[in-house]
Amino acid sequence: DAKTTQPPSMDCAEGRAANLPCNHSTISGNEYVYWYRQIHSQGPQYIIHGLKNNETNEMASLIITEDRKSSTLILPHATLRDTAVYYCIVRAAPPLRLTFGEGTQLTVNP
Amino acid sequence: GAVVSQHPSRVICKSGTSVKIECRSLDFQATTMFWYRQFPKKSLMLMATSNEGSKATYEQGVEKDKFLINHASLTLSTLTVTSAHPEDSSFYICSARGHLGQGDTEAFFGQGTRLTVV
Numbered sequence: 001d002a003k004t005t006q007p008p009s010m011d012c013a014e015g016r017a018a019n020l021p022c023n024h025s026t027i028s029g030n031e032y033v034y035w036y037r038q039i040h041s042q043g044p045q046y047i048i049h050g051l052k053n054n055e056t057n058e059m060a061s062l063i064i065t066e067d068r069k070s071s072t073l074i075l076p077h078a079t080l081r082d083t084a085v086y087y088c089i090v091r092a093a094p095p096l097r098l099t100f101g102e103g104t105q106l107t108v109n110p
Numbered sequence: 111g112a113v114v115s116q117h118p119s120r121v122i123c124k125s126g127t128s129v130k131i132e133c134r135s136l137d138f139q140a141t142t143m144f145w146y147r148q149f150p151k152k153s154l155m156l157m158a159t160s161n162e163g164s165k166a167t168y169e170q171g172v173e174k175d176k177f178l179i180n181h182a183s184l185t186l187s188t189l190t191v192t193s194a195h196p197e198d199s200s201f202y203i204c205s206a207r208g209h210l211g212q213g214d215t216e217a218f219f220g221q222g223t224r225l226t227v228v
Contacts, residue, residue, distance in 0.1 A: 043203045043219035098217055100154040
């Protein structure tokens with residue numbers, strides 16, 4: 001699986017959009033970009049995934065650059081409950097193994 | 111999304127005893143289950159992968175005789191920490207993927223088990 005790079009921490013004001021970047025410059029053609037988050041002392045929660053097109057669901061939007069070397073997870077209206085560690089994972093489908101990096105600690109402030 | 115239930119959520123045991131953690135997929139057939147451990151302020155570390163009816167595949171450095179994994183059915187996998195010691199104290203998390211309707215599911219996670227060995 002391709003390696004990913006994320007900032008260790010980010011802050012966001014409640015109600016504003018949270019934009020979480022992820023670099024995956026070694027991604028190969030058959031690898032997907034997945035995002036999970038982990039709220040303190042809970043198991044990770046699946047958010048969204050994509051291959052090359054931008055994706056949107058009820059939780060977030062995923063923007064993947066045309067060269068696929070980076071992506072951005074967008075939480076359009078962050079709430080305090082979105083405070084969590086967000087993990088960007090690149091891997092081939094099906095998910096035979098999910099390996100987690102250090103992720104980004106997002107803190108949403110009132 | 112699909113539901114994965116992990117039990118117990120917390121357990122305290124004496125050093126030298128064994129502890130069993132259960133992971134169940136409640137609304138889908140889990141053909142593959144993954145077990146992770148997580149130390150405080152650290153990321154998740156994959157311990158092993160198990161496919162239903164097969165022996166688990168352990169990651170490098172994980173003792174298979176200490177961490178026994180059973181995946182005997184499509185809805186249940188268990189992790190047994192044998193002869194637990196204080197250094198085994200950690201947050202253990204299971205994940206499952208499989209079949210739901212016409213397609214395969216993504217990997218969904220249990221809520222984790224906090225193991226404290228005293």
